Amino acid sequence: MMSRKCQYIYQRIILFFIINLIIFFISQNFLIKIQKPYVHRTYNNHKSILNNNLTFKNVSIVHYTTLYGIRTDSRTKIFNDNLKQICNILDPEDYLLADSVFVSLVDFVRFPSLSNGISYRSLHQSQLWIVHSEESPRNSYRIMDVKNIKDLDDWFNLTSTFKPESDFPIQYRGYRIKPKIGDLLKNKLNISLHQTINLTSDLLSDTFINESFIYLNTLSSIFHKELINRKKILLNLCPYTCNQPLPHHAIKSLQPYLKQTTQKVLNQNIVYIVWFVSNCNTHSRREDYVNKLRSQKGIHIDIYGNCKSIYHSPILSIQCQKGTSNCIENILLNYRFYLSFENSKCDAYITEKYWIQGLNGHTVPIVLGAKKEQYQRIAIPNSYIHVDDFQMINKNDNLIKYFLYNLM
Structure with a gap:
């Protein structure tokens, strides 16, 4: 009886061991499939990939932080219909699953950490x-x-x-x-402007044909379509040129056709x-520069915003509340010059102070922040005065006044 009982117990143990071994093998195989890097499938004609709906692991992106306090998650519409075919936005909580993690530095609090010390x-x-x-x-x-x-250190791969x-x-x-202006130059002055967007229809069409990798x-295919679409948008927005200054002879020919603007000055x-x-x-010490300007006779600076009391600026009849439509533009009509002074002197740091307020009105922006040569490379030629043009401010009290009068 004991031998049969022992044999029965032994069989049960063996059976239990085999079952567990099978379960372990299945679970490990499943985990390997999950953790296994994606293997490129070959396909001879990459143009038919999208038509055949072959399996493609989309690139997943997550906003680990908010962007100036605004959350971005899987419900946020970031990508157009074209890019949706290859990109997914995940919820911030799913950053472990993402291929790429986006961090807004000003919203950053802490990096993820693991409990085991790894x-x-x-x-x-x-x-x-x-x-x-x-x-x-x-x-x-x-x-x-x-x-x-x-x-x-050692966290980030890319910067923006x-x-x-x-x-x-x-x-x-x-x-x-x-x-x-382009039509005037072309039709009346017989001056042609050449578009500088250089994207050809064959830019990416055959790049990876021989590789035959589904990812590539x-x-x-997607990027090629995206580039062509963006080219069409740019050509629609810029039928003549984008980010290219007019040649000197064209500016000279336009002068008789340009209306002179007058400010409502007292x-x-x-x-x-x-x-x-x-x-x-601020780091740029723009405050000191404003004080030097205000100390000169014949120069009057009106200050709007939270700092007007510090400069003992008079209370002005118009005050722009944030979000008020066209308020700043209407104020700018009363002035010939506008101070586009950045809070920091940093490379290529040129913000909305120049691009929006400085260019939307009829005022001439006086800029401080990035170096003069960087403004020359990035900004619109002849659209601003850089403070480096006033290096003699301490040596000749009348220099700035003289310079400004010659521009009026």
């Missing part, structure tokens, strides 16, 4: 981390919640900042030749300047 980045080396900042480096460091700047060397450089705006071929013998400002203590 470095998150060493465990997820394939993730691409992108750092984005629309502030100057000085302001980014001041605003972000980081105790030690070295904590950012104002610096031209950035992987995804930011520029508030570009500029174009207005269609009516699909990306090639006294033609006084140079009226306007400044909109709320940050009263």
